[in-house]
Amino acid sequence: MNNSIKMIIVLTSIALVSGVVLSGVSNWAAPHIESNRIAETEAAIYLVHNNARSYKKIETEFGKVYKVYDEEGIPIGYSIVSEGNGFQGKIRLMIGVDTALTKITAIEILEQVETPGLGSRITEDEFKNQFRNLSAQPSVNWVKGKTPEKPNEIEAITGATISSKSVCAIINDVLQKARIEKQSNKL
């Protein structure tokens, strides 16, 4: 057989087989991945609000907001899903805030593709715990190489300043939008 025809046939069939196998695997995996993602988001609603017992979903212009209630049905705050650019890809996180949108209760990183071992440390407790009961008034700030002094400051991770900065920027951005919505009584 002509060699160039053989080349085309072999390469095409390898690509075809690979495509068929991948689409099969993808079809099988997609519902599982989606349900994992939903379960994870739901778990995170309660993770950022320790006292929450139930929640109500509110669709807003900037994404999904979950208003959470304690066991007596009194609203205690919001869990807000937000995403933005990190160092090399999207960071998706869940932010817990009080009803006045001034104090962060906790944050949870849902998805990130930061540098392993450096930026990816934003998922570690040491970083996330800095946001517990952090003041978001007027905005969340970060400091580098020293212990935070003000109530609205966190310490950036060494070697991953951009990732730390991005998390703060995402929070500030979504809180600002939420405050505007809050003023027009949509939340």
Place this chain on the structure above:
Amino acid sequence: MKKQISYWKEFSKGLWEINPTFKQVLGMCPTLAVTVSAINGVAMALATTFVLIFSSMLISTIRKLVPSQVRIAAYIVIIATFVTIADFVMKAKFPELSKALGPFVPLIVVNCVILGRAEAFASKNNPLRSLLDALGNGTGFLIALTLMGSIRELLGNRTIFGYQLLPESFQPLLIMILPAGAFITLGLMMGLANIYMNKKKKSEIDSVISKYKESKATFEESKA
């Protein structure tokens, strides 16, 4: 026909003799990037080994069908397919594992250990030998990455696998967990490996020379 070596040798050569990191100097990109902690190194090496084994076996099986002009393209497609399958399966069935390994998985496609072994070995040998070769190289990669991860984690963070080994009074060397630390560690480790190899070679040569001298002496004695 080239000389056939034993199956055990096929496996064990990957551990030291042609260790992917120290001897072939392949797969440096993930090696340098992910070895900030021992557990990262282990995870990366295991994921790579998984892809290495399957792609080596498949490439070896179809080695006679692929024309040599398009072999690299074919190998890349096969490797990328396995990486993507591994990624999907982990995301669907083991979300926790996938979260921990997430950023490493796409790095496997560009790991030249896999392409290197496909090109240098799997495309010329049968599937069984390719499997052993892949296992050996994977294990060698695992050893190298675990060692590097442990050293960097110990000096940069006082811990190995999350267990604190150095006292609080030890000031962590931050540079070790930054990229520069990777180059320093890798350089020193390769240097040590080379010193050891040179010594071994020298002692082998010395023993050959002394044996020769002995036999020459006895020969001259008998002549006298």
